[in-house]
Structures are given as structure tokens and as C-alpha cells.
Amino acid sequence: xxxxxxxxxxxxxxxxxxxxxxxxxxxxxxxxxxxxxxxxxxxxxxxxxxxxxxxxxxxxxxxxxxxxxxxxxxxxxxxxxxxxxxxxxxxxxxxxxxxxxxxxxxxxxxxxxxxxxxxxxxxxxxxxxxxxxxxxxxxxxxxxxxxxxxxxxxxxxxxxxxxxxxxxxxxxxxxxxxxxxxxxxxxxxxxxxxxxxxxxxxxxxxxxxxxxxxxxxxxxxxxxxxxxxxxxxxxxxxxxxxxxxxxxxxxxxxxxxxxxxxxxxxxxxxxxxxxxxxxxxxxxxxxxxxxxxxxxxxxxxxxxxxxxxxxxxxxxxxxxxxxxxxxxxxxxxxxxxxxxxxxxxxxxxxxxxxxxxxxxxxxxxxxxxxxxxxxxxxxxxxxxxxxxxxxxxxxxxxxxxxxxxx
Amino acid sequence: xxxxxxxxxxxxxxxxxxxxxxxxxxxxxxxxxxxxxxxxxxxxxxxxxxxxxxxxxxxxxxxxxxxxxxxxxxxxxxxxxxxxxxxxxxxxxxxxxxx
Numbered sequence: 001x002x003x004x005x006x007x008x009x010x011x012x013x014x015x016x017x018x019x020x021x022x023x024x025x026x027x028x029x030x031x032x033x034x035x036x037x038x039x040x041x042x043x044x045x046x047x048x049x050x051x052x053x054x055x056x057x058x059x060x061x062x063x064x065x066x067x068x069x070x071x072x073x074x075x076x077x078x079x080x081x082x083x084x085x086x087x088x089x090x091x092x093x094x095x096x097x098x099x100x101x102x103x104x105x106x107x108x109x110x111x112x113x114x115x116x117x118x119x120x121x122x123x124x125x126x127x128x129x130x131x132x133x134x135x136x137x138x139x140x141x142x143x144x145x146x147x148x149x150x151x152x153x154x155x156x157x158x159x160x161x162x163x164x165x166x167x168x169x170x171x172x173x174x175x176x177x178x179x180x181x182x183x184x185x186x187x188x189x190x191x192x193x194x195x196x197x198x199x200x201x202x203x204x205x206x207x208x209x210x211x212x213x214x215x216x217x218x219x220x221x222x223x224x225x226x227x228x229x230x231x232x233x234x235x236x237x238x239x240x241x242x243x244x245x246x247x248x249x250x251x252x253x254x255x256x257x258x259x260x261x262x263x264x265x266x267x268x269x270x271x272x273x274x275x276x277x278x279x280x281x282x283x284x285x286x287x288x289x290x291x292x293x294x295x296x297x298x299x300x301x302x303x304x305x306x307x308x309x310x311x312x313x314x315x316x317x318x319x320x321x322x323x324x325x326x327x328x329x330x331x332x333x334x335x336x337x338x339x340x341x342x343x344x345x346x347x348x349x350x351x352x353x354x355x356x357x358x359x360x361x362x363x364x365x366x367x368x369x370x371x372x373x374x375x376x377x378x379x380x381x382x383x384x385x386x387x388x389x390x391x392x393x394x395x396x397x398x399x400x401x402x403x404x405x406x
Numbered sequence: 407x408x409x410x411x412x413x414x415x416x417x418x419x420x421x422x423x424x425x426x427x428x429x430x431x432x433x434x435x436x437x438x439x440x441x442x443x444x445x446x447x448x449x450x451x452x453x454x455x456x457x458x459x460x461x462x463x464x465x466x467x468x469x470x471x472x473x474x475x476x477x478x479x480x481x482x483x484x485x486x487x488x489x490x491x492x493x494x495x496x497x498x499x500x501x502x503x504x505x
Contacts, residue, residue: 259442259449260431261424266452267484268416273456274477278464280457313460318467327467335472342479349483353490 084156087140124157125170152307278313285309415481 122138142153262269288304318327435442463473 258424258428258431259445260434261420261427262449263445263452264427265420265423266456268419270456270459271477271481272416273459274463274480275470275473276460278460280461282458282461311461313464314467315464318464327469330467331469331472334466335468335476338476339472339479342476342483346479346483346486349486353486 082156083136083159084154087153087155122155122157126159127170152310154312278315281310281312283308283310 122140124136124138125133126136127133136157136159138155138157140153140155286307286309288306292303317323431442431445434445468476
């Protein structure tokens, strides 16, 4: 009972330290909706934390506004120069007819509506519990383009070494330069986690490197897809046509997959993966099928494409200078039990390997009828010794004839 | 250093197993293609799980030294029975085949 109680407490502590509250603040899911509260409330039922629609943005204007309100942000102690969180931006053309024409016209590409077709920036406003407000400058580090008018990435806001806490953040959307899109509005979404970056951290590399890695991966995926198509063409059309048809051995040699090998060597691959540095974030797909099918929340012709939320690797967090002390303690807390358990398991494995009564040893029949040493004979002698000892103990306890005759 | 040795051993074993299993796998794909498809699904599932391992390890925050020790112990735990069984099997074959 005591052992299970300790395991429970240990698990509880693990969960507590796995998501340190001083870095990843939780965000209230309630959103202020300056324009259309009914539609925003309906969006929240589709998961994530969704911002509001912007007001109508006219092309001649140099800026538009859309807001995300984070409520009840618990700011960690000390100076935090930056705050970052994933963001999902949807740029909606309000002129549906023009959008449809552009979509169907090959000469008028999506570039006109591309989110980065014009230059866009973000800034924001933070408010303190005392009612004070400060302006902050935010920069978007895009990670991927899902469609011509949908962009996801990490938005990083400069807090200018703000030391006091704040209870909301409002992000504002600005456009710089002209765009052929005359009327549109902006829709923000996020996933609810906020990362505070202290002033002494290596700022400026985290999200950019992540975005670069994802871009590189996207290019690699495209290259693989092209090579895969080339392989398909080569194998199925050319090679098969020139080989002996319907032969039992016709497919031998053409097969390049090695699924069976991968399955059998999965434990080894797992060991290898444990020492591999994390470069790919976890991707959580977001589906908007229900939202698109709901005509009451979207205007006619509106469509939100499916997207993916990426949760980055935690190496940047664990490599921070102010986390090293905690990391040492954390390594003791997690690493010592793991290593102790593995050592116990290893000792059991070694004992099983050298145990003369182990079943694996019994499979080693030396066929040694003519040998001076026999494992079977040794084993039988061992059993006889145990039997003799037991008989002696029983005799001393129960008398010469044992307890059965009493 | 330990990590490189482990990676080398893993790569060697995987290539060895691949060479041994390639004819069997090709036979399976030729004779029982449905089983081959099932293997591919299972392989994809395993790859999806293993692909998340570096991310999980990054969350755990264990240092490379700690991870090397854990990996070494895991490797020893798996390899010792395999090596012991292999030696016993070799001895058994030797006794059977010796003149």
C-alpha cells in the first residue's frame, strides 16, 4: 500500500513539474468579442481558443484591427522580454465574387490574396490588473502556408522587460503597402499555450529555426513525393512491361520496402530515437468540417481550410540558463528511479542467464553422455541436494517417519 | 562516444537483419500481398510512434548523459539474453554437428 502511495505521489509530482507553471501559463478560454459575440461563441465549440473577426478592412486603409484577448495570464516572476504563442490567421475576402473568379482563373493566381502578398505586422496592447495599458510590438514567424489566405506560425510580442503582471493581451493586425484585395477581414486563432521568454534567453532563433526546419522538411517531402512518382513510373510501367509477365519471380527484386525488417528492428530503432535530438514538432490536425457545414456561422461562400497545430520541441526551454538548476533536480527526480529500475532489471537478467535451473539453460543439451561433465547430471545433483536437505529438515521437525505417520 | 558506438551497433544489426529478411519479405509480398499490406500498416504505425519519441524525450528534459546511461542499460538488458542464447545455441549446434 505504501509503495503505491509513493508511486502516486511521484506521478503527481511528475505531472506538476512536467508543465512548470512559471513558464507556460494557462489561458482563459473566454474571449472578448467586440463585434459579433454570437458567432465567436459558436467557434469555441470546435476546439482551441479562437479570437474574433476583425471589422471590415478596406483596401485603401493602411491598417485593420482584429483582437485576441488572453485573460488571466499568470506572468512568471522576473523579467520577461518576449511572449510568444502559436497563431492561426485567416484572411477572408469579403468580395466573394471576386474571390471565386480569382480561384477559377488560372491567370489570376492566389498570389493576390496571399497573406504575405502585402506586408503585414502585428502589435498589441497589454493591460494590467490596475487598469494600466502598454503597447507592445509583435512579430509573426510563419511556419507554414496552408492555403493562399491561411497562415500559421508563432507570434512573438516584445514586452520591453516588463516586470509587472498583466491580465490580458490584445493583438492588433496591421497591413503595410497596397494589396489588390479590396475588402477583407481577419480571423485569429490560437491553441491556448503561451511561452514567456526571459531577457537573457537566445531570442530570435527559436521560432525562426523551427520555421526553417519545417520549410526544409516541406521541400524534402515534395522531393520525396516526386521521387516516389518516378519510382512508380519506372517500376510499374517500364520494368514490369519489359519483364516476363505473370512470372512468380517477376516481382522479386522490384520490391524496395522493408516493413518486416522495420517491425523486427523496431526496439533498436526506438533506442536510437531516444538519443536523437528533437527537430520535428508534434502536429495536431484541426478540422473545420463542422464549421464549414454550419451555414449559420459562416457567410455564403466562406470556407476555412483544415490546418495543423504544431507543438514545438522543448529543447529551447530546457537549455535556458535559468532552468539549469531545476533541470539538475529534475534529472535526479526522473533519471535516478529510471536508472535504478533498469539496474534491477539488468541484475535479474544476468541472474537468469547464469542460473543453472533457468529454463534457457535447460535448452542447452550438451549431449554429453561421454563427457566427464554433464549439465543434466549437475542439475539432477542440485535437485537431489535440495531434496535431501528438505527431508532432513522434515525429519528433525517431525521425527524419523515424518508428520504423515503421526 | 558511447552514443556513437550504440548507433554503430544498431546500424550494423539493422543492416544484418535487413539482409536476412529481405528474401522472406519479398516472398510474403509475392505470395500473400494482404499480409504485406498489413505489415506496411503496422510499420507505419510503429514509425509514427517512434517518430514522437524524440519529442517526448525533449519534454522530459533529461540530459544527454542521463539518456545515454538509460539507453546503455536498456541495450544491455536486451542484448545479454540474446547473446547468451546465441552462445548456447552455437554450443548446441556444435555438439550436434561435431564428428
